[in-house]
Amino acid sequence: MILFKNCAVLPELMDGFSEAKCDILTDGKRIKGIYKCGECPFDSETVIDEEGRFVLPGFIDMHVHLTLSGNDTRIDNEKSGVQRGYDALKYAQDALNAGFTVLRDVGATHNIAINLRNSINKEDFVGPTIYACGLILTPTEIGNDFLPGLYSEVDTPDEIIKAVRQEVAKGADYIKVMGSGSAQNPGGEPGKPIITLEDLKVMVEAAAFKDTYVAAHCHGATAIHNAILAGVHTIEHASYLTDESIELLKGNTDSYVIPTLLIVWKLTADVAESSAYMGEKAREMLNAVKTGIRKAYDAGLTLGFGTDTGIDPVHHGQNSEEFVLRRDFWGMKEIDILKQATINSAKIMGIDKDYGTLAVGKFADFVVLDRDPLKDIAAAHDGVVSVVKWGKVVR
Ligand SMILES: [Zn+2]
Incomplete structure (x- = not known):
């Protein structure tokens, strides 16, 4: 399991999570839980602090x-x-x-x-x-x-x-x-x-x-x-x-x-x-x-x-x-x-059961951006800090 802490997120790209920040727990390839910051009930062997960076679905x-x-x-x-x-x-x-x-x-x-x-x-x-x-x-x-x-x-x-x-x-x-x-x-x-x-x-x-x-x-x-x-x-x-x-x-x-x-x-x-x-x-x-x-x-x-x-x-x-x-x-x-x-x-x-938003049960595919893409859409182009694919940090 990996816990990605302090993720800024866009509620429009989540399923039913309306806060602006969260912790995301992955288990293998999928998202196991999305929690208010600091409220994940599980111990995770790996913790990655995103320090308020923007985390979007892949x-x-x-x-x-x-x-x-x-x-x-x-x-x-x-x-x-x-x-x-x-x-x-x-x-x-x-x-x-x-x-x-x-x-x-x-x-x-x-x-x-x-x-x-x-x-x-x-x-x-x-x-x-x-x-x-x-x-x-x-x-x-x-x-x-x-x-x-x-x-x-x-x-x-x-x-x-x-x-x-x-x-x-x-x-x-x-x-x-x-x-x-x-x-x-x-x-x-x-x-x-x-x-x-x-x-x-x-x-x-x-x-x-x-x-x-x-x-x-x-x-x-x-x-x-x-x-x-x-x-x-x-x-x-x-x-x-x-x-x-x-x-x-x-x-x-x-x-x-x-x-x-x-x-x-x-x-x-x-x-x-x-x-x-x-x-x-x-x-x-x-x-x-x-x-x-x-x-x-x-x-x-x-x-x-x-x-x-x-x-x-x-x-x-x-x-x-x-x-x-x-x-x-x-x-x-x-x-x-x-x-x-x-x-x-x-x-x-027809793949929205697995992809397209950050949601419990979907694949842990996400993109971490260094700034708010709603203020500057170029963040989705030149602001990519890391990429997570099927629960693995691949960049
Ligand atoms: Zn073509």
């Missing part, structure tokens, strides 16, 4: 790519599968050190994210808890060969059902699909849908039959709208989000939006010449991203937290830059951004 990034480095994709494409596997472990640990104790990988080569998930779950390595989809399902499209080994191309209902079953059989936690063109793929048009509503419905049904859900990469308005109509569970990016789609999402517990600002922002600012076409597409969508997601926020939608880390030029461990960006770009409140990266994402992923 952060969740719902949109990362562990087999991409954040460097030029063409360099990653030259690596062997084995090399990509070792690199993925390092990238996952980089995110863990930044406070992200849960990652959802949204597309990896060589079944690496699924295998890494298994190794971390067996505790062979220290790393974040990973949820993974395996390959990304996509219709045959121009530019798909830019990401060799990442896609499974499907063009008919039969192929869709087969591919869903293949990924689930390989260990996928859920299914990922390309709903619109991509900024990365040469020739891809983010504004245009690339899969029909009918085919999306087939995919959602095939996934549901295997007790799981579909996540769809969607930039364009039609792609987003069709994804909602088909019952896609997580709509990734949602760059051109319309008022009609927001109306459909209000009170809708089937479909949620996972914005990924970091990639769009970095592509507009910070891109190598060889990837200049990606920057152009990102600049084109930036205004729509600003108004659409802000409207979704104002409408009270439960938004998830994603970054697209691994996609050039966003590096693993930089995930937490998204906190500051969401405040500066969308004017979101600090507490709302923190909820997006914890309890909202946990609920959307």
